[in-house]
Amino acid sequence: MAKLQAPPVSLLNKYSGADFQPIYGTTVTVSGGEAEHARASGTARSDDGNLEVDLRLPSAMGGEGGGTNPEQLFAAAYAACFHGALNLLASRNGIVMRGASVEVSVVFGRDPMDGLFALTADVRIYLPGIEKSVAQELVRNTERLCPYAKMARSGITSVVALADAGSGKVNNKQ
Numbered sequence: 001m002a003k004l005q006a007p008p009v010s011l012l013n014k015y016s017g018a019d020f021q022p023i024y025g026t027t028v029t030v031s032g033g034e035a036e037h038a039r040a041s042g043t044a045r046s047d048d049g050n051l052e053v054d055l056r057l058p059s060a061m062g063g064e065g066g067g068t069n070p071e072q073l074f075a076a077a078y079a080a081c082f083h084g085a086l087n088l089l090a091s092r093n094g095i096v097m098r099g100a101s102v103e104v105s106v107v108f109g110r111d112p113m114d115g116l117f118a119l120t121a122d123v124r125i126y127l128p129g130i131e132k133s134v135a136q137e138l139v140r141n142t143e144r145l146c147p148y149a150k151m152a153r154s155g156i157t158s159v160v161a162l163a164d165a166g167s168g169k170v171n172n173k174q
Contacts, residue, residue, distance in 0.1 A: 007088065009088055009091050012092055012145075020157075026048070027047040028044050028045065028047070028051060030042050030043070030045075030055070031043055033054075033055075037057075038055055039055060039061075039069065040055075040056065043055065053067070053068050054066075054068070055069060055070070056068070056069065057069070070108075071119070074106050075105065075106040075121070076104075078104045078121060078148040078152070079102040080102075081148040082102045082125070082146045082148060083100070083102040085142045085145045086100065086102065086125065086138065086139070087100070088145075089141055089142055090138060093138070095130065095138065097130070098128070099129070100125075100127050100128070101125075101126045102123065102124070102125050102126075103123070103124040103125075103126070104121055104124075105121070105124075106119055106121050107120045107121075121152055123149070125139050125142075
């Protein structure tokens, strides 16, 4: 088995095209499970089979726990992406990061704007052994680079459409 390696710093090269340029994409399908409710008893599976996880409603929300939930998955994805971007920028600038970690706390709660639901995310970056001013600049630049940080700050392009029953094909007619 080949040794795992960080992605190339060349990923930081600027793109100047007029349209969004896809680099990687994936699809995750969630089903409802025993309770026919994804948060309570669902399963999330990726199209390549590398992710398969049982979803469970946390006890704080009236569930039994015993599995992961969307907030944990989002926090893990955000933290992993931010850590990766941080590492790329550090590498490009000759900064050695040892023992660095990113902690993301996601909270599901009530939105005072519409009375429904919203998420908050707090990101803490630990950069032991790196001078504070250097660490602050690295974090600021990573916040501009990391797509999860950009999404949290500015939103995301998202299309929600009903799939044709039984076909799995999306119906964009409304």
